[in-house]
Amino acid sequence: MRLLTVDDLRTTFRTDDGPVGAVDGVSLSVDAGQVLGIVGESGCGKSALSLSIMGLLPKSATITGSIRLGEQELVGLAGSELRQLRGDDMAMIFQDPMTSLNPVMRIGEQLIEAIRLHQRVSKAEARRLAVDGLAAVGIPSPEDRMRAYPLELSGGMRQRVMIAMALLNRPRLLIADEPTTALDVTTQAQILELMRELRREVDAAIVLITHDLGVVAELCDEVAVMYAGRIVERAPVAELFAHPQHPYTWGLLASLPGRSGAEERLYQIPGTPPSLLHPPAGCRFAPRCAFAMDACRTDPAPLLTATARAGSAVACRLDQTTRDREGVRLSGTEAER
Amino acid sequence: MVRFLIRRILGGIFVVLVVTLAVFVLFGPVLRWHSNISPARLYAGKNPSAEQIERVSALLGLDKPYYVQYGYTLKRLVLGPSQDERERVCPGSTAAECDQLLGRFGSSFAKQRSVDSLIWDHFPVTLSLTFVAAIMWLLISIPIGIISAIRPRSLFDRVSIVFVLIGQSLPVYYFGLLALYFLAYKLGWFPLSGYEPLSNPGQWLYHLLLPASVLALQFAAIYVRITRSQMLDTLSEDYVRTARAKGAGETRVVIRHAFRNAMLPIVTMFGLDLGLLLGGAILIEVTFGLQGLGWLAVQAAKRLDVPTTAGIVLFSAIIIVAANIVVDLVNASLDPRIRLE
Known part of the structure; x- marks a missing residue:
């Protein structure tokens, strides 16, 4: 069942220097029970995309296009209606658990608030649900933790609390914005393991925002690669690693450590991402792309179109043969698989 | 603890x-x-x-x-x-x-x-003045500060900044004299000077209203500024975004999540200001003929009444130290980060 449908979404921030198109014509969809990974480097618009869906953008932002949750259109929805959906039908997990919980409120108070904003239950009942929620994310002695303040918990425990809070009202859509980035490596693995378990239990559509392809490989069914506010490639996760189609994806894969021998320098995509204040005219990756043709720089960028590979789509002018050949060669995936 | x-x-x-x-x-x-x-x-x-x-x-x-x-x-x-x-x-x-x-x-x-006995005779006047003024300035400044922070750069915010500037730059003795001349002398709305004990609450308040307002205006200006800046800071915190993501309404987000954090430094400042004022608000007391501790200190100094002057200085110091301790206690009770360290 199709749960989230985003169609030609454009999110623009008003700044002192002019409008910045953080999200520029993004379309995607996620089914219930499916995990869609959105990958890209910092500033590519992945967080702006997730905040657009949740309706949490600052006042300086405007959005056009369409975001549908089930059958309901979210763009243009009144604030109060959107508020009723937030935390109930759609929930979000944020990047930094150290700052995402209110430091002067007890964990229990924050969880109970989340429940009672959306469910008509007694305080005692909400309390019971909150304890269950903490237990479900693997927090030991949840009764005691209810009385704790955030500073009494480790980063990993706080992120578990954030995850529990997001799941309390059984959302249909869960957006996780870099849920492991701020954690140390061991804790990252634990949180990923937890998310993998939860994935099986909750029948929600999950959008996982990350810059970590390792996380994508572990958790996602499908991946969308974002560059400078646009999706440049979309594919089932195995397909993306086996046959990456977009030169930017090749660069991302090539720059992963541990693929080309320990002693070698990590690969680096030449150049830097473009300013979204004055983006390049044609394909936004063209200035950094080794395969760019004249048309790439001058003509409007190609739309996301299906490739010969099953379920995959790419926004690139290169022909299928070149993409297949160079993709395997440059991203070094053949050696790994 | x-x-x-x-x-x-x-x-x-x-x-x-x-x-x-x-x-x-x-x-x-x-x-x-x-x-x-x-x-x-x-x-x-x-x-x-x-x-x-x-x-x-x-x-x-x-x-x-x-x-x-x-x-x-x-x-x-x-x-x-x-x-x-x-x-x-x-x-x-x-x-x-x-x-x-x-x-x-x-x-x-x-x-x-x-x-x-001199201190205990005059202290209630200072205490009353401080109490009434403090309630007034909190009631004025906190709502204004919060609204300004919610709508930065709005007309309301700009007007409130002008208010802050006026309140902070008018010396109390000058503004107090103006208020006395127009509101008390010309219009006769307020008494010209003096204090009535609390045993007659109506008269007590009536006599304190004008001096307390003048005092409150000055402090309100400072408190608007600090409330606004604290609220602007906390409103951009991650946990405020979390509260919104939960589906909390704007009022709940602003009061329960943002203000609860923003008020911690305000409480600190408030406690210290109270301590300072309880030691005698000299300018206001002299301007309005309120015979409080500040007034007593001036009288004693004029008469070279050394023990009284020294006593008031010492008494004020004790009050300020006590206020500091109370501030620390209140802060610890409001902020687990202080309490649990």
Whole structure:
């Protein structure tokens, strides 16, 4: 069942220097029970995309296009209606658990608030649900933790609390914005393991925002690669690693450590991402792309179109043969698989 | 938490000790050396003979070395006047009569009364003024500060910034005089001066309203500014975004999540300001003829009433130290980050 449908979404921030198109014509969809990974480097618009869906953008932002949750259109929805959906039908997990919980409120108070904003239950009942929620994310002695303040918990425990809070009202859509980035490596693995378990239990559509392809490989069914506010490639996760189609994806894969021998320098995509204040005219990756043709720089960028590979789509002018050949060669995936 | 409290109280006692020493040195040896003013001379009346001064010196214990005098001053502050001093200062009077003349803070020779009784007579005026003004400035500034922060750069915000500027730059004695002239003298809405005790609450408030408003306006300006900046900071915090992501309404987000965090530094400032004002709001009290501690201090200084001046300085210091401790306690109760460290 199709749960989230985003169609030609454009999110623009008003700044002192002019409008910045953080999200520029993004379309995607996620089914219930499916995990869609959105990958890209910092500033590519992945967080702006997730905040657009949740309706949490600052006042300086405007959005056009369409975001549908089930059958309901979210763009243009009144604030109060959107508020009723937030935390109930759609929930979000944020990047930094150290700052995402209110430091002067007890964990229990924050969880109970989340429940009672959306469910008509007694305080005692909400309390019971909150304890269950903490237990479900693997927090030991949840009764005691209810009385704790955030500073009494480790980063990993706080992120578990954030995850529990997001799941309390059984959302249909869960957006996780870099849920492991701020954690140390061991804790990252634990949180990923937890998310993998939860994935099986909750029948929600999950959008996982990350810059970590390792996380994508572990958790996602499908991946969308974002560059400078646009999706440049979309594919089932195995397909993306086996046959990456977009030169930017090749660069991302090539720059992963541990693929080309320990002693070698990590690969680096030449150049830097473009300013979204004055983006390049044609394909936004063209200035950094080794395969760019004249048309790439001058003509409007190609739309996301299906490739010969099953379920995959790419926004690139290169022909299928070149993409297949160079993709395997440059991203070094053949050696790994 | 108990250790924290004990540490703060010990620290407070140390500060008061330092202040007593400073007060003693300043109003004893320094005053004598600098202006050739000695309490004995002042106490002895007009044009005293050398013999009279000497007798008064012995009476007040001023013939002893300074360290003995200081030790006794401290002892009197803690335990009250000794039997020996009572007999010297008020021979042949009952204990109750002597209490009127001599207290922990000493005796005012100008008024022939104990400094303690003077302070307790005038302190309620300062306390009332501070109380009414504090309620007024909080009620004015916190809502304005919050609304300004929610709508930065709006017309409301800009007008409130002008208000802050005016409030902060008008000296109270000038603004107070203007208010007195127009609102009290010309329009007759308020009394020109004076204080009514709390036993008559209506008159009490009526007499305090104008001075408290003038005082409150000045503080409200500062509090609008700090509330606004604190709210702007907390409103951009991650946990405020989390609250919104939960589906909390704007009022709940602003009050329960943002303001609850923003008020911590405001509480600190409020406690310190209260302590400061309780030591006497000199300019306001003098302008409006309110006979509070500040007014008393000015009177005492004019008359060279050294024990009273010194007593008020010491009393204010004790209040400020106490306010600091209370602020720490309140902060600890509001903020687990302080409590649990």
